[in-house]
Amino acid sequence: MSVTVHPSSIVSKDARIADGVWIGPFCVVGPDVEIGEDTRLEGYIHILEHVSIGRRCRIFENVVLGREPQDFGFKGERSFVRIGDEVTLRENVTIHRGSGEDSVTSVGDGTWMMVGSHAGHNVTVGEKCVLANGAGLSGYSCVGDGSVLGGMSGLHQFTKVGRFCMIGGLTKVVKDVPPFTLVDGHPARIHGLNVVGLRRKGFSQEDRLQVKRAYHEIFVSSSIDRNALSRLEQDNLTREYVIEILDFIRNSKRGITPWGDRRNHDD
Numbered sequence: 001m002s003v004t005v006h007p008s009s010i011v012s013k014d015a016r017i018a019d020g021v022w023i024g025p026f027c028v029v030g031p032d033v034e035i036g037e038d039t040r041l042e043g044y045i046h047i048l049e050h051v052s053i054g055r056r057c058r059i060f061e062n063v064v065l066g067r068e069p070q071d072f073g074f075k076g077e078r079s080f081v082r083i084g085d086e087v088t089l090r091e092n093v094t095i096h097r098g099s100g101e102d103s104v105t106s107v108g109d110g111t112w113m114m115v116g117s118h119a120g121h122n123v124t125v126g127e128k129c130v131l132a133n134g135a136g137l138s139g140y141s142c143v144g145d146g147s148v149l150g151g152m153s154g155l156h157q158f159t160k161v162g163r164f165c166m167i168g169g170l171t172k173v174v175k176d177v178p179p180f181t182l183v184d185g186h187p188a189r190i191h192g193l194n195v196v197g198l199r200r201k202g203f204s205q206e207d208r209l210q211v212k213r214a215y216h217e218i219f220v221s222s223s224i225d226r227n228a229l230s231r232l233e234q235d236n237l238t239r240e241y242v243i244e245i246l247d248f249i250r251n252s253k254r255g256i257t258p259w260g261d262r263r264n265h266d267d
Contacts, residue, residue, distance in 0.1 A: 006043075018055070030066070036085065050078060050097060054085035054109065063093045069121030071099040071139060078102060084109035084127065095119045099139065108145065117149075132169065144179065146201060162248050164201055166194040176252040179244055180211050189222075189260030207241055214242040215259075222258035224249065 001019040005011055009023050014031035017023075021035050024043035029035070033047050036055035041047075045059055048066035053059070066081045068074060079098035086109055089095075093113045098104050099121040107119065108127035117131040120138050125131070126145035134152040137143065141155040144162045149155075150169030161167065162179030172186045180203075182194045193215070198208055217228040232238055233246055249256055 033066075048097075051081045051083070053083040054087065056085060057083060057087045057089070059089045060091045060093075062091055063089050065089075065095050066097050067094065069096045069099040069139070071121050074099045074121070079121075080104045082106045084111070086110050088112045090115045090117075092116045093118070095123075096121045098122045114151075126163070146197065148197065156254070159254055160248075160252070163244070164194055164197050166197055173257070175255045175257045176248070177257050178248050180241070181215075181257075183257060185260065188257050190219075190257055191260045203241075207239070210239050211241050211245065214238075214245055218245070218249070219259040222260070224256055 003017050003019065003021050005023045006025040008025045009027040011017065011023065011029040012031040012033065015029045015033040017035050018037040020038035022040045024041055026043055027041050027045045029047045030049045032049045034052040036053060038055055039053055039057040042060045044061045046064045051066040078101060081095050081097055082104055084107060087107055090113065092115055095105055095107065103122055105119055105121055105123050107125045110128040111125055113131045115133045117133065117135045118137065119125060122140045123137045124142045126143055128146050129143050130148045132149060132151040135149040136154040138155055138157040140158045142160040144165065146163055147161050147165040149167045150171065152169055153167050153171040154173065156174045159173055159176060161177040164180050165177050166182045167173060168184030170186065171184050171188050173188045177183050180193055180198060181190045182192050183190055193208060193212060195208065214232060217232060218224055229246055229249060232242060
């Protein structure tokens with residue numbers, strides 16, 4: 001097995017390129033870049049220094065990885081971009097390095113970032129997420145495993161999205177989104193559970209009912225009942241998914257996205 005590099009591309013002698021990598025036309029690969037086995041760069045791609053890319057990734061035209069963060073506090077310090085295995089980055093995706101010495105912007109295994117989506121500095125994207133066309137993640141935001149962000153949706157700085165959430169297209173997310181929920185609006189509101197996503201991830205009907213009941217107790221109108229959090233924490237029958245919800249809410253720094261129409265609770 002060997003490495004294939006189109007003659008029009010420029011690859012730094014300090015880059016570490018694994019077997020089976022294919023680098024198409026007019027790519028630039030900088031120093032201190034690592035590209036894993038069988039990854040394919042389609043063409044016109046710019047990968048700057050301090051970027052690592054896993055195995056069997058596919059990166060499409062005009063992607064830029066490792067450009068300096070859009071942060072006035074950045075002073076040229078060393079920081080990183082880390083891309084997992086089997087990640088797909090479609091045309092015009094941009095992922096910026098972290099801001100702060102040795103900080104990291106990361107994208108987990110199996111994630112798919114569609115055309116024009118962006119991950120800003122210090123962002124963390126979990127495994128098997130989907131960011132649809134034009135979705136934007138501001139600095140320090142975080143997306144949990146298996147979550148889906150619709151086209152042109154956006155996360156405010158420091159905002160967190162829990163696991164297996166569905167964020168509707170054009171949604172403006174300014175507060176943390178708790179796990180397993182369906183969110184839409186400008187600004188965002190919770191409109192029930194991400195039932196389709198949970199079924200696909202193997203959540204049983206009983207698991208979904210436990211999560212639904214927990215959210216019924218936690219939210220009074222659109223706001224959170226703190227006494228309900230305590231009651232659920234003390235209940236010996238509380239399951240792991242409910243504990244995950246409680247921990248997420250307790251650890252939220254930006255506050256929790258409010259519930260929208262209380263009539264829209266899915267089974």
